[in-house]
Amino acid sequence: MARLPQLSAPVTLGDQAYAAIREAIVTGSLKRGEKVTERGLAELLTISATPVREALRRLEQDRLVERTGPRSVRIAQFGKEELREFTMIEDALRALAARLAAEKSTAAQRREMCACLDEADALRGELREVAPGTDRERDLVIGIQSLMRRFHSLVDEASGNATLMQMLRTVDAFGAAERHDSLLSEVRGEHRTIVDERYRQHRAIYDAIAAGNGERAEELMRAHSHSSNTSRIASRFPD
Template sequence: MTDNLTLNMNAYLPLRDVVFNTLREAILKGELKPGERLMELQLAAKLGVSRTPIREAIRMLEQEGLAVTIPRKGAEVARMTEKDMEDVLEIREALDELAAKIACTRMTEDQLKQLEMIKETFVESTRSHDVKRIAEADVSFHDVIYEATGNPKLVSMLNNLREQIYRYRVEYLKEEKNYPTLIGEHEAIVEALYARNQDEVVRAMHTHIENQASAVKEIIREQE
């Protein structure tokens, strides 16, 4: 277990959520490795908390697919597999294409301008070498499209799915060679939305998700 694990305190969050965010970030950064055991006593001692928030945080990690409990062994950091990635991105592809198609007809001029601004923010973030910041900018780009659907049920489904794909998004964004492709894909999506071209925006979103899936597959294979 990494010696650099320290509690990321936030006075406005319950301790359970603080522990969860700390462990989540450590997993996404690779400080806690796939297959590494999440031992309650050891984590509690390292973070200076009781076992209760550790146990609750591990349950939350399991809901995101970042941890798994093995019978007679305990909890450990979940391993990334091609099957899990394909299952998640298969759903994401369908929902993102649907969201883009609906947004194409409902997006306001103000939302289009907001999307244009966030697209530029993403470009700037890629120069920061801060994967967390880049991931947040990418999430924000898609969030504008989701909200533009005006369909709260769809937005809720996409938000729940977002937590499950975050790990794959981070792995993808660790590779700087992917940034030019991503920037071009965002540009194609924005152009199709401005043109109100549903076929084109669905095609652009499909390419966007497919390229990510292919890249993450290679990353997973290299780690096996």
């Protein structure tokens, strides 16, 4: 029998609604504990309630929303111990992704990682020249953070492991908003050294990946992820 080309599944409105609502949760546009309705989300997305209902069922399975009524949900909130459990899983998964990236990444993937870090470095240079507490400082920090998030995505993709990437997308959704708030909080008060420290950590991880040193890449990524997550938990639950 002749071989037939692979067909890709069509992207439905339900898929698009799921992606859009999930991204709003990840970025903090939808706040932890915020109550939303199917109708309200449908109006924001300019679609009918049916695909929104489908999307919310999937997000409920992901534990990103909690059902509060037949047509309403609340954006999930997590306690300190629950968040700690998620971060332990994230540390292990990210470390494994870095090891696999060192072993399996292509030259093109490594160039993209390097370009991402170079762009972040350029923003660091601008950050040194702006006054503390200004809107420009905040914009630059958010820009650097976005590039660091992109770097992690590139490492995940370079691992070549679809199951691992799906698991990382899931755990990342549980803490992206807290990670964002934590870094902004750390930078306030002229603690800009945290930005430089995080950048150096990412650059060292890249160097290990580029050298094909899986063991070193895994070690550095685990330490980086643990440090970042410890700060995130401390920011969310100050003693």
